[in-house]
Amino acid sequence: MKNDIFSINLQKHNYLNMQEEIFQDKINAEKKIEPKDWMPDGYRSHLIRQISQHAHSEIIGMQPEGNWITRAPSLRAKMILLAKVQDEAGHGLYLYSACETLGVTRDELNKQLHEGKAKYSSIFNYPTLSWADMGAIGWLVDGAAIVNQVSLQKTSYGPYSRGMIKICKEESFHQRQGYEIMAHMANGTKEQKEMAQDALNRFWWPSIMMFGPQDSDSPRTGNAMKWKIKRKTNDELRQNFIDKTVAQAELIGLKIPDPDLKWNEERGSYDFGEIDWEEFWNVVNGNGPCNEQRLEHHKKAHTEGEWVREAAKAYAKKQTHNE
Amino acid sequence: MNKAATIWEVFIQSKNGLPHKHVGNVHAEDKEMALQNARDLYTRRNEGSCIWVVKSEHIVSSVPEDEESFFDPANDKVYRHPTFYDLPDGAKHI
Ligand SMILES: [Fe+2]
Ligand SMILES: [Fe+2]
Numbered sequence: 351m352k353n354d355i356f357s358i359n360l361q362k363h364n365y366l367n368m369q370e371e372i373f374q375d376k377i378n379a380e381k382k383i384e385p386k387d388w389m390p391d392g393y394r395s396h397l398i399r400q401i402s403q404h405a406h407s408e409i410i411g412m413q414p415e416g417n418w419i420t421r422a423p424s425l426r427a428k429m430i431l432l433a434k435v436q437d438e439a440g441h442g443l444y445l446y447s448a449c450e451t452l453g454v455t456r457d458e459l460n461k462q463l464h465e466g467k468a469k470y471s472s473i474f475n476y477p478t479l480s481w482a483d484m485g486a487i488g489w490l491v492d493g494a495a496i497v498n499q500v501s502l503q504k505t506s507y508g509p510y511s512r513g514m515i516k517i518c519k520e521e522s523f524h525q526r527q528g529y530e531i532m533a534h535m536a537n538g539t540k541e542q543k544e545m546a547q548d549a550l551n552r553f554w555w556p557s558i559m560m561f562g563p564q565d566s567d568s569p570r571t572g573n574a575m576k577w578k579i580k581r582k583t584n585d586e587l588r589q590n591f592i593d594k595t596v597a598q599a600e601l602i603g604l605k606i607p608d609p610d611l612k613w614n615e616e617r618g619s620y621d622f623g624e625i626d627w628e629e630f631w632n633v634v635n636g637n638g639p640c641n642e643q644r645l646e647h648h649k650k651a652h653t654e655g656e657w658v659r660e661a662a663k664a665y666a667k668k669q670t671h672n673e
Numbered sequence: 674m675n676k677a678a679t680i681w682e683v684f685i686q687s688k689n690g691l692p693h694k695h696v697g698n699v700h701a702e703d704k705e706m707a708l709q710n711a712r713d714l715y716t717r718r719n720e721g722s723c724i725w726v727v728k729s730e731h732i733v734s735s736v737p738e739d740e741e742s743f744f745d746p747a748n749d750k751v752y753r754h755p756t757f758y759d760l761p762d763g764a765k766h767i
Contacts, residue, residue, distance in 0.1 A: 666702035
């Protein structure tokens with residue numbers, strides 16, 4: 351009876367259960383999972399989705415800021431912005447590398463982005479209308495990203511964790527340069543202060559939406575927490591960010607555009623107003639102010655770079671031939 | 674022509690005198706390009722004094738399934754550690 355189909359299936363089933371148990375024990379013991387280790391299919395696909403979304407966000411995120419490089423108000427500001435945008439390219443590449451260790455190619459990841467199958471952070475679908483937006487993005491968008499990335503340094507997948515550690519080291523300059531822009535403008539002329547406040551008004555809500563849907567509406571969180579891919583829930587991270595940021599706004603005399611924002615003594619945290627989830631889903635689903643423009647630009651750059659990639663290949667081939 | 678780029682693993686020596694350490698990888702077609710990409714990607718803040726790049730396909734790795742048979746034999750050789758030895762009381766500088 352040993353080799354009938356039923357018994358083979360049962361053996362396979364037991365084997366998988368055993369593997370999964372060993373895997374979960376490792377996770378519970380805070381051991382990292384490395385590329386060649388056994389992992390459940392769901393763990394792998396969750397990671398590919400999350401890491402590629404993160405990588406695409408870094409790359410697409412270069413566009414709203416790149417928009418201001420040629421119009422930076424001083425040489426100092428221009429050098430800083432260039433360095434920041436270059437860092438974001440680096441972050442994208444660290445993350446694509448981490449994602450590739452899971453057995454997916456860069457070409458496949460780009461294809462998923464271009465076909466709209468992979469997402470990127472919705473925040474980059476908002477336009478950057480004034481120089482103050484460079485301040486708001488560095489301060490709030492990088493600020494929110496830092497809160498998320500600091501917690502992800504402890505993610506269970508080794509390559510992702512190492513990428514996060516490297517990224518976090520580079521991020522704090524991003525947030526500081528943004529806050530410096532905001533502080534200067536908030537203490538400048540009346541018009542400058544108005545520009546800073548306007549940028550805060552436009553970027554505040556999209557920034558706190560960056561943490562994703564409320565825990566009650568985010569079905570995948572359960573597994574992500576069990577597998578320790580995520581270490582804190584969307585709502586915990588969002589609260590953490592708001593609690594940090596309110597005092598920073600007060601210090602430079604700007605007002606956070608939320609009439610319901612109030613310190614809650616009992617919770618030791620700020621209560622805040624209702625997030626417009628309809629707007630959130632609308633932008634996620636492709637209908638934000640810049641979705642189309644961002645994706646078109648990425649496709650155009652990719653297509654126009656084709657000859658460079660081909661030339662590099664042809665050159666390399668010739669080199670090996672001559673060796 | 675195969676479209677996928679070649680992947681190179683990157684090792685950086687952070688300071689003269691220290692060992693090279695793995696930091697990640699880059700896509701590139703030839704050695705020079707691999708070195709330059711690694712420089713741009715991994716040493717934007719003076720992280721290195723020397724970079725090695727090696728095609729990923731040339732790295733040979735042990736596999737997790739062999740972990741026990743590969744590394745366990747070292748477990749029962751405690752005499753390889755200095756703490757294994759009984760020394761007379763009062764022995765110094767040893
Ligand atoms: Fe970044
Ligand atoms: Fe950043």
